[in-house]
Amino acid sequence: xxxxxxxxxxxxxxxxxxxxxxxxxxxxxxxxxxxxxxxxxxxxxxxxxxxxxxxxxxxxxxxxxxxxxxxxxxxxxxxxxxxxxxxxxxxxxxxxxxxxxxxxxxxxxxxxxxxxxxxxxxxxxxxxxxxxxxxxxxxxxxxxxxxxxxxxxxxxxxxxxx
Numbered sequence: 001x002x003x004x005x006x007x008x009x010x011x012x013x014x015x016x017x018x019x020x021x022x023x024x025x026x027x028x029x030x031x032x033x034x035x036x037x038x039x040x041x042x043x044x045x046x047x048x049x050x051x052x053x054x055x056x057x058x059x060x061x062x063x064x065x066x067x068x069x070x071x072x073x074x075x076x077x078x079x080x081x082x083x084x085x086x087x088x089x090x091x092x093x094x095x096x097x098x099x100x101x102x103x104x105x106x107x108x109x110x111x112x113x114x115x116x117x118x119x120x121x122x123x124x125x126x127x128x129x130x131x132x133x134x135x136x137x138x139x140x141x142x143x144x145x146x147x148x149x150x151x152x153x154x155x156x157x158x159x160x161x162x
Contacts, residue, residue, distance in 0.1 A: 003077070003136040010085065010127055011073050017120045018066040020113055024059035038112055045111035050102045058099060062117060065092045069124070079135065086132040093125040 027034045027046065036042030045051065051058055065088065072085040096118040103110050 003131070003134070006127060006131050007073060007077065010124060010131070011070065013120050013124050013127075014066055014070040014073060017117055017124075018063070018070060020117050020120070021059060021062035021066050024113055025057065025063045028057045028059050034111070034113060036112060038110065041109040042111040042113060044109040045103055045107055045114060048102075048107045050099065050107060058095075061095070062092070065095075079132075082128075082132040082135075086128040089121065089124045089128040093121045096121045 024034065024046070028051070033040075034042040034046055046059075053061065069085060069088045069092065072081055072088055075081050096114075099114065100118050103114065
């Protein structure tokens with residue numbers, strides 16, 4: 001998969017996550033029940049003590065997190081921007097995993113919106129980590145730093161030195 005395609009997939013996932021977090025933030029501040037196919041599970045999760053951290057709704061934290069991830073994907077691509085994306089996604093994934101744990105073992109209800117966001121962050125975690133470890137810079141010719149190719153292959157370099 002090309003670096004460009006990987007970045008586009010991550011942007012699409014971030015936009016979908018942003019939509020979910022926006023909806024949940026709206027529901028929180030509007031004081032309405034979220035649309036939920038699982039009965040009252042979403043309402044139970046959204047009104048639990050775990051729906052806020054230090055008085056701040058976790059939906060708002062998710063919204064801010066997805067905005068930060070999206071910004072890191074829209075700036076010019078570099079090793080630093082890929083690292084920032086990966087770091088933000090890993091923090092979001094970790095927090096989402098904690099909240100999922102709370103849903104399952106403390107609240108005993110699962111919000112499908114939250115589970116969708118957790119799924120998105122899980123996929124984004126694998127993709128952003130792969131993207132960072134690959135180190136490809138779009139538009140760079142093979143063999144340039146950060147690009148796979150003969151000049152960056154240590155066996156070729158060692159063979160040329162002998």
